[in-house]
Amino acid sequence: MDTAHSASAGTEEPRRRGGKRVMRRAPSASMADVARLAGVSSQTVSRVSNGYAGVNEETRQQVLAAMKELGYRPNSAARALKRGEFRTIGVITFNLSTTGNMRTLEAIATSAAHEGYAVTLLPVAVPTQDEVRGAFSRLGELAVDAVIAIMEVHLLDAATISLPPHVQVVVADSDAGDRYSVVDTDQNGGARAAVRHLLDLGHRTVWHLAGPEESFAAQRRADAWRAELTDAGCPLPPVVRGDWSAESGYRVGLELAQQADCTAVFAANDQMALGLLRALHERGRRIPEDVSVIGFDDIPEAGSFLPPLTTVHQDFAEVGRLCVQGVLGRMRDRGDEHGTTLVPTELVVRDSTAAPALVVGE
Structure with missing residues (x-):
């Protein structure tokens, strides 16, 4: 390969600066370089690069080999402008x-990849309105076609957030259906099914280990717990609150273990339920003989808890798929209607729930 060709391939050339030998990186290979090496037209290289049909396999492999040899990387920005x-x-x-x-x-990343899309993650370090506005403003610099936001509704104030032109938005875990398209699991139905299961077993009431106050999901589950007990005419114990972690569930569990009338607990997620199980065990409260415990999420490890945890299953894969399908559908149809799509939940009964050994007060 001649010197000019080597330079096009992105090799480094020696030069001197201040008496020292340094290496200078030559320009990257171009589509024309690939075409010359492969002995084809630039149009053929473009078709191979973009994955279009109509190029025979031998030619395609020849072009791919030339790309590899030259270190050629397609210009995604140029392709984006063209498409x-x-x-x-x-x-x-x-x-x-x-x-x-x-x-x-x-699930979003998997579904996006299946559709031929990449995912750019914009984490919000602190859940404040300013941080969320900053994340949305960066979208104009990062060249994205659409946005999926996984966050609380009170941080999505449409009046203070400026979206780049033509960027479609779908929100997961929110009730912002009047401003954005929303995909969520049926928080209300799942929580009510959990409470109903414990009441049907014969428990007089159900205590609730709730998630953090600022969480939309925690709010929905707590509201459903309260509504189910109210509809059944059952006493409403005070809400005890954690932060989604097993550690917080353990701390609350130490307190609940002292409540003699606590025979059933609905934890707002499985991690807090795990900590709760440990605390009750350490305080000599048998599960489920003395206290029944039910969680929410159905994490992969839920069946390996001791005892295996009764919980509410959420179909996260379906949520991710619907989020991706939602933004792609809005991109293609440019629809303006907003609404909420709920993914059903399912109660999974295992060994952590049973009829109470003794109904307090009888």
């Missing part, structure tokens, strides 16, 4: 430590 899209979806979220957010993000 009118970047084939990238931005995802804005905070609190990546929670099971729900991580599994939703994983």
Whole structure:
């Protein structure tokens, strides 16, 4: 290969600066370089680069080999301008430590890849209005076609957030259906089914280990717990609150273990239920003989808890798929209508719930 060709391939050339020998990186290979090396037209290189049909396999392999030899990387920005899209979806979220957010993000990335789209993650370090506005403003610099936001509704004030032109938005885990398209699991139905299951077993009432106050999901589940008990004419115990972590469930569990009339607990997620199980066990409260415990999420480890945890299953894969399908549909149809799509939940009964050994007061 001659010197000029080597320079086009992105090799480094020696030169001197201040008496020292330094290396200078030559310009990157161009589409024309690839075409010359492969002995084809630039149009053929473009078709191979973009994955279009109509190129025989031998020629395609020849072009790919030339790309590899020259270190050629297609100019995604130029292709985006030509197509009118970047084939990238931005995802804005905070609190990546929670099971729900991580599994939703994983499902979005998987579904986007299946559709031929990449995902650009824009984490919000602190859940404030200014941070969310900053994340949305960065979208104009990161070249995305659409946005999926996994965050609380009170941080999505349409009056203070400026979206880049033509960027479509779908929100997960929110009730902003009058301003954005929303995809969520049936929080209300799942929580009510959990409480109803415990009441049907014969428990006089159900205590609730709620998530943090600022969480939309925690609010929905607490409201459903309260409504189900009210409809059944059952006493309403005071809400005890954690922060989604197993540690917070353990701390609350130490307190609940002292409540003699606590025979059933609905935890707003499985991680807090795990900590609760440990605390009750350490205080000598048998599960489910003395206290029944039910969670929410159905994390992969839920069946391996001791005892295996009764919980509410959320279909995170379906949430992610519908979020991606939602933004792609809005991109293609340019629809203006907003609404909420609910993904059904399912009660999974395992060994952590049973009829109370003794109904207090009888």
